[in-house]
Amino acid sequence: MQFEVLATCHTTRARVSRMKLAHGVTLLPTFMPVATQAAIKGLTAQQMESLGVTLILNNTYHLNLRPGIKILDEAGGAHKFQGWNRNLLTDSGGFQLVSLNKFTTITEEGALFQDPFTGEPTMLTPEESMSIQHSIGGDIMMQLDDVVASLTTGPRVGEAMQRSVRWLDRCIEFHQKSGRDKFQNLFAIVQGGLDPELRNQCLEQMIRRKDKVAGFAIGGLSGGEAKDTFWRIIKQCAEGLPTDRPRYAMGIGFAEDLLICVALGIDMADCVFPTRTARFGVALTFAGPLNLKLRKHSHDLKPIEEGCPCPTCSSGTSRALLHHTVTIETAAAHAVSMHNLVFQARLMGGARDAILAGTFPGYLKNFFADYYGGTGYPKWCCDALKSVGVDLLEGLDDPKVVKGDGARWEYAIDP
Amino acid sequence: MGPPRLTFSASPSPSSSPLSSHFNPRLGCLTLRRNDVTGTTVKIDTPGLLTTSSRGLIPHLSRDHVNSTAAIRWVNIPFETFLERTPPILTIINNSPRPLHDFFKYDASKHIVCLQARDPSDGRDMPSNGKDYCSVRCIRGVRKLHVSDWNSYTSSTYPDVIIALSDVPLTPPPHSQKRVNKSLERSTQWLLESLSPVPPDPEDRPNLLVHLAGGINPSARQAFSQALTETLIGPEADKVKPLKNLDAAVTGYTFDLTPLRKALKQDAEADKTLVHLIQTSLQPLPFEKPRILNSVRGPQDILRLISTTGVDLFDSRWAVDLATFGVALDFAFPVSSSPIGPSPTRTRENGKIDIGHNIYDGRYATDFNRLSRLFLDGRSKFSIPTSTDFADTAQRWCPCAACSPVSPRTQLKHSQADEHVPDPSTPLEYHPAYTRAYIHHLLHTHEMSAHALLTTHNLSVVDRFFADIRGVLERDGVDKFREEVQTFRNRYDDDEIVGDNTQGLGEDFEVEVVGGIVGREAKRDWGSVDKARGKGRLARDKEKSGAAVLEEAEVA
Numbered sequence: 001m002q003f004e005v006l007a008t009c010h011t012t013r014a015r016v017s018r019m020k021l022a023h024g025v026t027l028l029p030t031f032m033p034v035a036t037q038a039a040i041k042g043l044t045a046q047q048m049e050s051l052g053v054t055l056i057l058n059n060t061y062h063l064n065l066r067p068g069i070k071i072l073d074e075a076g077g078a079h080k081f082q083g084w085n086r087n088l089l090t091d092s093g094g095f096q097l098v099s100l101n102k103f104t105t106i107t108e109e110g111a112l113f114q115d116p117f118t119g120e121p122t123m124l125t126p127e128e129s130m131s132i133q134h135s136i137g138g139d140i141m142m143q144l145d146d147v148v149a150s151l152t153t154g155p156r157v158g159e160a161m162q163r164s165v166r167w168l169d170r171c172i173e174f175h176q177k178s179g180r181d182k183f184q185n186l187f188a189i190v191q192g193g194l195d196p197e198l199r200n201q202c203l204e205q206m207i208r209r210k211d212k213v214a215g216f217a218i219g220g221l222s223g224g225e226a227k228d229t230f231w232r233i234i235k236q237c238a239e240g241l242p243t244d245r246p247r248y249a250m251g252i253g254f255a256e257d258l259l260i261c262v263a264l265g266i267d268m269a270d271c272v273f274p275t276r277t278a279r280f281g282v283a284l285t286f287a288g289p290l291n292l293k294l295r296k297h298s299h300d301l302k303p304i305e306e307g308c309p310c311p312t313c314s315s316g317t318s319r320a321l322l323h324h325t326v327t328i329e330t331a332a333a334h335a336v337s338m339h340n341l342v343f344q345a346r347l348m349g350g351a352r353d354a355i356l357a358g359t360f361p362g363y364l365k366n367f368f369a370d371y372y373g374g375t376g377y378p379k380w381c382c383d384a385l386k387s388v389g390v391d392l393l394e395g396l397d398d399p400k401v402v403k404g405d406g407a408r409w410e411y412a413i414d415p
Numbered sequence: 416m417g418p419p420r421l422t423f424s425a426s427p428s429p430s431s432s433p434l435s436s437h438f439n440p441r442l443g444c445l446t447l448r449r450n451d452v453t454g455t456t457v458k459i460d461t462p463g464l465l466t467t468s469s470r471g472l473i474p475h476l477s478r479d480h481v482n483s484t485a486a487i488r489w490v491n492i493p494f495e496t497f498l499e500r501t502p503p504i505l506t507i508i509n510n511s512p513r514p515l516h517d518f519f520k521y522d523a524s525k526h527i528v529c530l531q532a533r534d535p536s537d538g539r540d541m542p543s544n545g546k547d548y549c550s551v552r553c554i555r556g557v558r559k560l561h562v563s564d565w566n567s568y569t570s571s572t573y574p575d576v577i578i579a580l581s582d583v584p585l586t587p588p589p590h591s592q593k594r595v596n597k598s599l600e601r602s603t604q605w606l607l608e609s610l611s612p613v614p615p616d617p618e619d620r621p622n623l624l625v626h627l628a629g630g631i632n633p634s635a636r637q638a639f640s641q642a643l644t645e646t647l648i649g650p651e652a653d654k655v656k657p658l659k660n661l662d663a664a665v666t667g668y669t670f671d672l673t674p675l676r677k678a679l680k681q682d683a684e685a686d687k688t689l690v691h692l693i694q695t696s697l698q699p700l701p702f703e704k705p706r707i708l709n710s711v712r713g714p715q716d717i718l719r720l721i722s723t724t725g726v727d728l729f730d731s732r733w734a735v736d737l738a739t740f741g742v743a744l745d746f747a748f749p750v751s752s753s754p755i756g757p758s759p760t761r762t763r764e765n766g767k768i769d770i771g772h773n774i775y776d777g778r779y780a781t782d783f784n785r786l787s788r789l790f791l792d793g794r795s796k797f798s799i800p801t802s803t804d805f806a807d808t809a810q811r812w813c814p815c816a817a818c819s820p821v822s823p824r825t826q827l828k829h830s831q832a833d834e835h836v837p838d839p840s841t842p843l844e845y846h847p848a849y850t851r852a853y854i855h856h857l858l859h860t861h862e863m864s865a866h867a868l869l870t871t872h873n874l875s876v877v878d879r880f881f882a883d884i885r886g887v888l889e890r891d892g893v894d895k896f897r898e899e900v901q902t903f904r905n906r907y908d909d910d911e912i913v914g915d916n917t918q919g920l921g922e923d924f925e926v927e928v929v930g931g932i933v934g935r936e937a938k939r940d941w942g943s944v945d946k947a948r949g950k951g952r953l954a955r956d957k958e959k960s961g962a963a964v965l966e967e968a969e970v971a
Contacts, residue, residue: 066860309827321520
């Protein structure tokens with residue numbers, strides 16, 4: 001991996017960098033769409049490329065189950081299997097072991113889980129995770145970490161953090177011996193739950209291994225924790241991590257979260273949110289999400305968002321047509337998914353331009369004014385940005401500030 | 416600016432037997448000329464295909480795939496689902512000469528858009544129609560579509576082609592003589608009302624197709640057709656002045672097979688009866704108008720109907736349904752044009768081979784071939800000069816987005832620093848075809864991309880099929896064509912329904928099963944993957960694929 005910081009924001013900790021991997025260049029900060037089963041829902045690799053996406057994510061857990069390593073090896077890796085010529089990141093499989101399997105038990109050796117096909121006890125070790133990710137062939141691979149639910153407290157959190165460090169060492173060793181480290185890049189994952197002290201310990205341990213990893217991720221968040229805790233952990237980790245490595249916040253996808261993360265120094269994020277919400281009929285816009293199922297859109301001939309370059313908006317596809325078809329026709333899900341992915345890409349692309357131009361604080365203010373101006377600024381967003389020198393409320397007459405997570409939903413109540 | 420003009424030219428193919436040339440296979444061309452500044456024409460060579468839409472969209476295809484699928488030229492849009500909201504959105508698109516193209520984003524230079532009241536493949540029981548309304552179905556239940564409303568909808572939406580409202584009884588058969596008579600009277604009356612008043616200038620008249628009524632009663636069908644050509648007198652004549660008869664306002668004829676098949680369920684010779692019924696309707700009608708048929712079941716059906724009735728345009732819903740159920744079509748006409756390459760479709764006990772691959776089947780899990788063995792992929796054809804793959808069929812390839820994916824000509828750029836924007840002057844680059852193994856994986860993981868790839872592929876195969884039918888008719892004439900039809904029938908597994916083939920498939924299989932044995936198997940597998948979601952699903956999958964392997968071992 002070649003990683004180069006091109007510009008940093010004069011006020012916040014945001015930065016623009018150029019990350020060159022075996023399948024091309026990806027400009028950071030960026031959002032990574034998730035192709036869990038080796039396909040972005042309903043779309044083809046060529047369509048994804050046309051949207052200007054250069055980095056997507058595959059899930060190791062799912063691809064290991066189906067199609068399985070044997071078939072991926074025969075196909076020559078996941079790139080060839082799914083026809084994707086750009087960059088690819090794979091997770092370690094650890095998160096799904098915990099989120100999808102009730103009976104997973106963690107031992108020092110690895111994660112013991114019930115094979116969903118056979119029901120037999122199966123062990124996913126750090127070495128096995130590396131080996132699977134080698135077969136997939138992603139440009140970036142993640143270490144196997146010991147994942148605990150975000151809201152877990154007590155000694156288990158510390159134990160998981162310590163074990164994640166030990167597992168990182170095993171991942172590094174296996175990965176280096178395999179020789180695949182020439183073209184596949186291993187990222188470490190900072191754990192430690194919501195405890196700043198544990199996070200600090202983890203950071204210290206992992207930074208010691210900096211020369212053996214290509215980047216760092218922040219795990220264990222986005223699992224229902226308070227937003228006020230979320231941003232503080234992100235800030236702490238991003239500040240602690242070295243500047244010459246990319247920083248990846250796992251599982252982040254709401255627009256407001258993404259921009260806060262970028263301002264705090266994050267370079268990459270992923271989430272199923274834009275494509276999943278599209279299937280439920282929600283289109284993302286800079287004025288907040290639209291629930292296309294609502295009757296108020298039934299006779300609205302405007303596109304989802306004026307000026308949006310996505311294939312759906314630029315062809316003039318109306319909210320009315322989407323209202324008529326969304327959640328019923330798969331083709332409507334494709335149309336809204338493409339829009340939502342382009343929305344995420346524009347949001348991050350706009351951030352890159354603003355950081356390069358030295359206008360990022362203004363970009364943040366404009367975004368939050370458009371997105372929240374009507375409903376009120378979430379307090380946690382104001383606090384988070386204030387911590388890096390941006391006062392969203394500066395110069396506003398009587399701004400409205402609200403508590404809570406501030407996620408914007410157009411509720412499914414037909415007026 | 417008047418409505419576009421739809422014209423048709425048909426010539427009977429050269430034949431040694433002069434018998435019944437009225438029903439001989441024929442070559443033709445449907446031409447739609449737009450009466451606007453663009454003066455665009457859209458041409459469809461016949462025999463050819465039309466595509467059906469669901470809620471106005473081609474199932475599974477995003478807009479770019481619709482545009483890149485050359486097979487899509489004529490799109491039928493059922494109106495009924497738009498009655499869910501008042502006023503129907505399609506009727507309030509102002510300031511547009513082509514509201515339907517604008518709303519659904521069909522391309523006026525490529526696509527002919529045809530509006531009809533109902534989805535012709537929906538054969539579910541319906542409440543009876545009334546004197547001046549037709550019962551239609553939308554997501555909120557059954558609605559009454561009044562004739563006057565329909566006429567105002569069709570006049571405010573400016574479709575390229577309109578299918579006149581007709582009274583097709585969808586109450587459970589059999590239908591009494593009285594009901595059949597009523598159906599004729601109403602269909603004629605509704606047609607009359609939709610025509611009146613007739614614009615004096617023929618250029619201002621819409622392109623109107625009429626569904627040939629009469630159900631499964633031959634004399635009723637004959638009576639309806641005769642009523643079209645009868646010289647009108649009295650008040651009826653006044654209504655359609657200056658026309659002499661109704662047929663003078665009709666551009667072409669349509670047949671909906673679904674209600675006929677429903678009524679013929681007990682008829683062991685249903686396919687023969689259908690041919691007879693279609694011929695009965697066409698007999699009194701002029702030769703030179705296009706014949707359009709909905710709810711055909713597959714290639715055997717198409718070849719038979721071309722051979723015996725001279726139908727010009729067939730719907731392709733069956734091919735889209737097969738894509739929904741995971742079948743990749745892989746057949747060619749004439750049979751001699753298709754050497755058996757590697758990984759052919761399955762041969763059945765009757766010695767015939769499948770018209771496609773049930774990609775759900777475990778045999779495709781490690782099959783890294785392109786979908787079709789009979790046609791090259793774009794990369795093999797254009798990008799690898801030394802490809803020896805079927806050297807003798809070098810010109811045949813499948814242009815679909817699954818077999819011949821191309822690098823996008825444009826890519827969105829999201830920031831000034833982005834580097835990945837392609838140079839538009841570089842030549843088109845074909846990517847490797849999507850493999851059966853990949854699509855097998857997508858089907859089993861319930862990924863919608865599978866159906867998008869299979870839909871564009873299947874439509875492309877069907878388009879090629881029609882081109883080859885025309886080729887044989889043009890080069891070799893009708894007699895040779897009929898020979899080839901027989902050879903095709905002997906080679907490929909038939910899509911005729913023998914008895915009730917929905918048995919064992921569960922209750923809610925309302926769609927007719929098409930595609931022969933492979934279609935039935937695919938539908939079964941689709942059903943089990945589609946329904947078996949949730950906890951423990953993977954274990955159930957595993958069990959089943961184990962059982963299937965055993966079953967095959969026994970057969971072998």
